[in-house]
Amino acid sequence: METRREYATDTPRPGHYEIDPAGSTITFRTRHVFGLLPVRGSFAISAGTIDVVEPPAASRARVEIDAASFTAPSAARDKVVRSARFLDADRHPTITFAADRLGRDMPTGTLTVRGVARAVPVSIVAIDVLPRAFSVRATARVDRTAFGVTASRGMAGRHLDLVVEITCAQIR
Template identity: 55%
Template sequence: MAEPLSESRLRVEIDAASFSTGNDQRDGDVPSAKFLDTDRNPLITFVSERVDATSVSGTLTACGVPRSASLSIVRSQVHTNSFTVRATTRVDRTEFGVTAARGMAGRHLDLTLEVTCVHA
């Protein structure tokens, strides 16, 4: 994080096999080659290009496919040595080549992220 906020940069890496949907069968399907193909694409990444008080825009890469993405900041809290941000976005899974389960799985996924950063 930097001052001014627009000078800040963000890089996030998510273990693609770490998703938990609350459904054992779905949790087994998500890492498979039908969906995220985590053997070939173990990480989902986001690299920011623009940060401001209301949004973070950048490149989201899933299944090896990079696409522009914008997250809307819906809540932020600043504490003495940390801050927490909650942000939302909508992702079209077909833009990343995830087309399995047509009619059974939604094309658009609404994501909510809550991140806490602690000053070390």
């Protein structure tokens, strides 16, 4: 295991990196009950890759998120959100994010939820670089109705504010 050190660069060296699902997560914040109550929860990242190339802005990312991993403080709500009314995790078990251009200046990728693909801008907040690994912290705002997740209008929040934390290791 590598020791954490400060490096002069915030760009990982070129190569093919795999996302470590155990060291990566997506957390979210939204509102419930007519926008009065905050709801926090998470999704699990099941797999993914990042290809860092020169120039770094031309790098690519592919991330797979387990739709059934949706977790919030209420087991009853979790079951409803995973159901056909919201995520339809049985028919659409994987949520994907793909970006063909990555850079520090608000990269945009394609998020696919329930078979519906939409562009989503991502803000990279921090990058921690090691010799053969790196971690990234990014944020995004997603409008669930843009993906056909329209159940419980008024009761369930329309927007999810996401924090994505990914840890990667270089494999070649």
